[in-house]
Amino acid sequence: MAAADIHHRTADFRALYSRVLADLKAFIGTKNDVVMFAASGTGAMEAAVSNLTSPGDKVLVVTAGKFGERWQALAKAYGCNIDLVSAEYGETVPIEAIEAKLTPDVRVLYTQATESSTGVRHDIQAMAALLKRKAPETLFVVDAITGLGTTDIDVDGWGIDVIIGGSQKAVMIPPGLAYCAVSARAWTHMETAKSPRFYFDLRKEHKAGSKGESAFTPAIALIAALGAALEFIRKMGGGDIAAGRNLLIENAEVCAEMTREAALGLKLQLFAPKAPSAAVTAILAPEGMDSTVIVKAFRHEFGAVISNGQGEMQGKLFRMAHLGYFDYLDTIGTIAALEQILAAVQRPRHTEFGWGVRAAQTVYARVSAARRAGAAGG
Amino acid sequence: MAAADIHHRTADFRALYSRVLADLKAFIGTKNDVVMFAASGTGAMEAAVSNLTSPGDKVLVVTAGKFGERWQALAKAYGCNIDLVSAEYGETVPIEAIEAKLTPDVRVLYTQATESSTGVRHDIQAMAALLKRKAPETLFVVDAITGLGTTDIDVDGWGIDVIIGGSQKAVMIPPGLAYCAVSARAWTHMETAKSPRFYFDLRKEHKAGSKGESAFTPAIALIAALGAALEFIRKMGGGDIAAGRNLLIENAEVCAEMTREAALGLKLQLFAPKAPSAAVTAILAPEGMDSTVIVKAFRHEFGAVISNGQGEMQGKLFRMAHLGYFDYLDTIGTIAALEQILAAVQRPRHTEFGWGVRAAQTVYARVSAARRAGAAGG
Numbered sequence: 001m002a003a004a005d006i007h008h009r010t011a012d013f014r015a016l017y018s019r020v021l022a023d024l025k026a027f028i029g030t031k032n033d034v035v036m037f038a039a040s041g042t043g044a045m046e047a048a049v050s051n052l053t054s055p056g057d058k059v060l061v062v063t064a065g066k067f068g069e070r071w072q073a074l075a076k077a078y079g080c081n082i083d084l085v086s087a088e089y090g091e092t093v094p095i096e097a098i099e100a101k102l103t104p105d106v107r108v109l110y111t112q113a114t115e116s117s118t119g120v121r122h123d124i125q126a127m128a129a130l131l132k133r134k135a136p137e138t139l140f141v142v143d144a145i146t147g148l149g150t151t152d153i154d155v156d157g158w159g160i161d162v163i164i165g166g167s168q169k170a171v172m173i174p175p176g177l178a179y180c181a182v183s184a185r186a187w188t189h190m191e192t193a194k195s196p197r198f199y200f201d202l203r204k205e206h207k208a209g210s211k212g213e214s215a216f217t218p219a220i221a222l223i224a225a226l227g228a229a230l231e232f233i234r235k236m237g238g239g240d241i242a243a244g245r246n247l248l249i250e251n252a253e254v255c256a257e258m259t260r261e262a263a264l265g266l267k268l269q270l271f272a273p274k275a276p277s278a279a280v281t282a283i284l285a286p287e288g289m290d291s292t293v294i295v296k297a298f299r300h301e302f303g304a305v306i307s308n309g310q311g312e313m314q315g316k317l318f319r320m321a322h323l324g325y326f327d328y329l330d331t332i333g334t335i336a337a338l339e340q341i342l343a344a345v346q347r348p349r350h351t352e353f354g355w356g357v358r359a360a361q362t363v364y365a366r367v368s369a370a371r372r373a374g375a376a377g378g
Numbered sequence: 379m380a381a382a383d384i385h386h387r388t389a390d391f392r393a394l395y396s397r398v399l400a401d402l403k404a405f406i407g408t409k410n411d412v413v414m415f416a417a418s419g420t421g422a423m424e425a426a427v428s429n430l431t432s433p434g435d436k437v438l439v440v441t442a443g444k445f446g447e448r449w450q451a452l453a454k455a456y457g458c459n460i461d462l463v464s465a466e467y468g469e470t471v472p473i474e475a476i477e478a479k480l481t482p483d484v485r486v487l488y489t490q491a492t493e494s495s496t497g498v499r500h501d502i503q504a505m506a507a508l509l510k511r512k513a514p515e516t517l518f519v520v521d522a523i524t525g526l527g528t529t530d531i532d533v534d535g536w537g538i539d540v541i542i543g544g545s546q547k548a549v550m551i552p553p554g555l556a557y558c559a560v561s562a563r564a565w566t567h568m569e570t571a572k573s574p575r576f577y578f579d580l581r582k583e584h585k586a587g588s589k590g591e592s593a594f595t596p597a598i599a600l601i602a603a604l605g606a607a608l609e610f611i612r613k614m615g616g617g618d619i620a621a622g623r624n625l626l627i628e629n630a631e632v633c634a635e636m637t638r639e640a641a642l643g644l645k646l647q648l649f650a651p652k653a654p655s656a657a658v659t660a661i662l663a664p665e666g667m668d669s670t671v672i673v674k675a676f677r678h679e680f681g682a683v684i685s686n687g688q689g690e691m692q693g694k695l696f697r698m699a700h701l702g703y704f705d706y707l708d709t710i711g712t713i714a715a716l717e718q719i720l721a722a723v724q725r726p727r728h729t730e731f732g733w734g735v736r737a738a739q740t741v742y743a744r745v746s747a748a749r750r751a752g753a754a755g756g
């Protein structure tokens with residue numbers, strides 16, 4: 001990032017910006033054009049509300065956590081007529097519950113691919129199929145800020161009209177960039193949507209992007225870092241960004257499963273056992289223990305950042321991420337640290353050293369053997 | 379910036395963020411609270427429209443260039459009832475013209491401290507006095523993205539309700555952060571303003587900031603860089619950020635005057651001779667020459683980034699900045715490069731080597747002698 005002192009109205013910047021936008025298409029896995037903002041991910045979420053709706057428009061929000069509630073708050077801020085399909089924290093929303101509320105006049109359905117406040121994965125594919133069947137005119141908007149690079153998503157095949165990503169998750173650079181891929185029919189819908197927008201005006205940014213420019217001063221250093229991260233993913237994939245992204249997804253899935261099995265091995269409860277995401281695993285603190293103790297011990301003793309629960313979940317659970325750079329070594333180390341923390345604070349001790357790590361090792365060995373068999377078979 | 383890998387929901391980040399917000403108050407020179415966004419400067423401009431107005435509200439936009447026109451576009455996007463006081467590019471708006479259009483029912487007056495598309499400085503102090511006299515209820519919003527650190531502005535003394543800055547100008551870090559200081563009565567006005575806002579919701583961000591947090595994922599790397607830049611300014615000022623900022627202003631003023639005199643020495647015309655800003659100097663290309671030629675020669679031959687005119691001014695003028703890191707050495711070097719470029723492309727040559735540099739040297743020697751006399755007198 002430190003090398004990125006190029007000015008933004010130059011051919012150098014235009015070449016960089018055009019390449020990053022093209023590489024993001026490959027990373028997201030879509031033919032739709034990508035638009036980028038200097039903002040955190042919420043900025044692109046706001047764009048997906050202010051550009052696609054008019055006050056009074058009927059929208060459906062599928063929510064099972066804090067980020068789903070952000071869709072609700074955004075739709076409320078823009079005066080949408082909101083219908084809510086929600087599940088308890090830790091659960092996903094059953095597709096039947098969505099079907100029951102879905103009518104053809106719903107302008108947009110908003111949801112997450114993975115709800116990182118609870119560690120749940122939503123069934124985006126089933127939602128997409130439902131929309132095609134029951135409300136083919138409804139636009140489908142997916143916040144995949146933690147979903148991209150951790151979850152298989154067939155954006156164009158399933159028909160996702162707007163899919164949203166950020167910079168700090170699977171693409172592994174500091175926060176401050178948001179981007180989204182927008183379908184042809186979403187561009188058309190925008191022409192009649194009447195909510196006010198300026199900084200997050202998708203069409204204005206799209207027009208600038210087609211010339212290799214941003215509508216407003218871009219976060220140049222972050223864009224250069226994003227370019228480098230996408231180049232790294234391309235190299236991982238042997239010259240193919242999509243292949244590199246698939247390796248990231250595979251890695252996240254293995255690390256997540258290792259973590260889940262380790263938690264169970266340590267007699268801990270998963271917060272979202274039924275539909276766990278590969279982006280983040282939420283684990284309940286042991287009975288009678290505040291999860292803040294665990295989060296602080298991770299930080300102070302092991303220099304590891306583990307997240308606490310958000311809002312009313314604070315103190316009840318802790319969350320371990322599997323995005324981007326997190327790999328086998330990090331995962332094993334984190335699980336071993338968790339064993340140390342439990343041993344130090346849990347009275348009486350419910351577990352012994354090794355119960356978590358062993359469970360994780362077993363997962364890895366199984367996956368690894370299957371990979372070798374696959375490679376030998378192929 | 380590379381060192382900034384701290385997580386944003388930690389005590390370390392809260393300490394950093396609180397310090398940066400406090401230091402920004404000192405830098406801006408206000409007792410009003412400062413709010414920051416992960417966005418380019420336009421994001422904070424949008425906040426000053428969406429948070430302070432309701433559709434149909436009467437606002438006055440004082441404009442004399444591309445950034446003034448941005449206020450107009452923003453106010454239009456939010457359905458304001460806009461009255462415009464404008465001047466030709468290169469001119470500033472006479473205070474009498476503003477007085478003629480100012481009525482007490484104007485909710486907000488929007489303008490720039492310095493209009494960097496033309497190099498003009500507006501008389502913010504006179505506008506503030508006019509508002510106090512003729513429309514005391516009207517809020518005064520000043521885009522000082524290029525004005526802060528280049529221009530004396532007494533935010534609280536004059537009564538500026540919202541003053542806006544960015545990260546890439548006088549505070550000398552990469553773009554991607556916008557901030558503004560908000561007066562007590564502006565906070566009150568916000569309670570009744572009805573335009574939609576979410577990501578740029580000032581009150582939400584203010585509440586989070588008071589706890590050392592940001593409402594949405596912050597651009598951590600940029601915030602750490604901003605913290606370091608403000609520390610640098612504090613050291614410049616012998617432990618006092620305001621004193622450091624005053625040195626930056628003094629530096630910009632000297633460099634700007636050196637540049638203006640050099641341009642005149644080289645028989646070039648200033649685009650904004652009557653009310654030049656110290657942030658940027660706009661110089662007309664010589665008769666019959668496209669300014670793009672000059673901008674490209676600066677870039678390719680001297681590795682210097684000089685800006686072209688924006689929009690319809692492209693090709694007609696070029697702009698030299700005096701913000702932040704630009705100092706005596708840069709200014710002299712840039713002027714000497716301009717002499718080389720003119721010598722290479724201007725036929726017949728109107729000037730000789732040294733005419734620009736000598737004029738700049740004369741300015742510097744005069745200022746420097748006055749400083750020495752001042753120091754000896756004090």
